[in-house]
Amino acid sequence: xxxxxxxxxxxxxxxxxxxxxxxxxxxxxxxxxxxxxxxxxxxxxxxxxxxxxxxxxxxxxxxxxxxxxxxxxxxxxxxxxxxxxxxxxxxxxxxxxxxxxxxxxxxxxxxxxxxxxxxxxxxxxxxxxxxxxxxxxxxxxxxxxxxxxx
Numbered sequence: 001x002x003x004x005x006x007x008x009x010x011x012x013x014x015x016x017x018x019x020x021x022x023x024x025x026x027x028x029x030x031x032x033x034x035x036x037x038x039x040x041x042x043x044x045x046x047x048x049x050x051x052x053x054x055x056x057x058x059x060x061x062x063x064x065x066x067x068x069x070x071x072x073x074x075x076x077x078x079x080x081x082x083x084x085x086x087x088x089x090x091x092x093x094x095x096x097x098x099x100x101x102x103x104x105x106x107x108x109x110x111x112x113x114x115x116x117x118x119x120x121x122x123x124x125x126x127x128x129x130x131x132x133x134x135x136x137x138x139x140x141x142x143x144x145x146x147x148x149x150x
Contacts, residue, residue: 001041001109002081004030005142007054011074011134013124020130021122023072028134031109032081033102034095034147041146042108050116054140062140067117075113076124076132077106099127 005027012022029049054062055069066073079102083091096102103126114121124130 001034001037001045001105001146002032003045003049003144004078004081005049005052005054005144006030006134007137007140009135009137011132013074013076013122014131014133015125015128020125021074023074023122025069025137026071027066027073028132029073029075029113030078030081030132031075031106032078033097033105034082035097035101037097037101037105037146039105039108042105042112044149045144045146046109046112046116048144050113052142054142067119072122073113073117074122074124074132075106075110076130077102077126103127 008026008028010024011026011028013020050067051065053065055064055066055071057063079093079096080091082096083093084095085091097105106126110121110123124132
């Protein structure tokens with residue numbers, strides 16, 4: 001699993017002209033599922049994201065998690081995170097998991113993150129065309145990949 005985690009001042013997800021998720025300050029997580037990913041990836045990544053200390057403490061240092069900062073979270077499935085651009089100019093997505101695998105793992109990640117945070121997270125609509133609007137705070141953008149744990 002690959003995640004792009006962005007600290008935001010506010011964010012929303014819209015599909016077919018309707019807002020489906022919106023938050024104030026918090027995190028937007030773009031999540032890509034790769035062939036071979038499984039429940040172990042879900043648990044590790046959810047725990048890591050929930051504890052990621054990228055929000056300022058009283059001294060202005062990045063020492064607080066999203067939960068400690070009282071922030072919201074939106075998770076959007078994005079298979080293009082597994083694009084390969086090694087050959088030609090058109091990206092290949094053959095490493096991205098098929099929807100039969102990626103949709104349940106996306107849902108499991110959202111549920112695991114909710115359990116870690118003790119509150120619900122906003123979601124995109126799996127497989128739908130969406131528009132994600134956000135104001136990146138910092139900017140702080142972190143890339144995490146479960147295949148690079150060590």
